[in-house]
Amino acid sequence: MARTRAQDFEEKQRAILDNAAQVFAEQGMEKASMSQVASHAQVSKALLYHYYPSKDALIFAIIITHLEELDAAVEAADDPSLAPDQRLRRLVGAVLENYRDADNQHKVQLNASSALSDAQKSEILGLERRIVRRFSVVLDQINPSLNDKERPLLTPVTMSLFGMMNWVYMWFKDGGPISREDYADVATTLILEGIKAVR
Secondary structure (H helix, E strand, O other), rough: OOOOOOOOHHHHHHHHHHHHHHHHHHHOOOOHHHHHHHHHOOOOHHHHHHHHHOHHHHHHHHHHHHHHHHHHHHHOOOOOOHHHHHHHHHHHHHHHHHOOHHHHHHHHHHHHHOOOOOOHHHHHHHHHHHHHHHHHHHHHHHHHHHHHHOOOHHHHHHHHHHHHHHHHHHHHOOOOOOOOOHHHHHHHHHHHHHHHHHH
């Protein structure tokens, strides 16, 4: 008979992922051990291995869960009926809000490529591209000349926007003088005003 899943399985799983992300972010992928993760999460090593059979599997789970949640948040925020500039602002706001309390997961995502298999990297890349594509579609609507075949700038501009959002964890502090909403306005304005000058 198959073993039934405990009622608190997902809650425990999420707690493990959050604690593991903190350990990996602080110790680095190579130095951090499953023993450290188990200790930090206050679970036994046996339970940890029940959820994740290896450190690589755990790292992958942190990243893919983070990206799946980001993808869902961006999809929920996307409203094609809005004017493109307003649509872009909603997408930027959704990303920055999703990054709240996710600094550790973000650091793992940025630094864990050496710990992942080619298949895992491919799955992550597919999800990242789907998220990025939502933004590039809107930026193309705002300035179709960015997609000129002779001088294709749509991808560089889109990735520049992600650069502003992805590195916000390096300096942004919740409760500081600038809110996430404020910075969403700033990042959106920089892109909207900047692409007007792009030739």
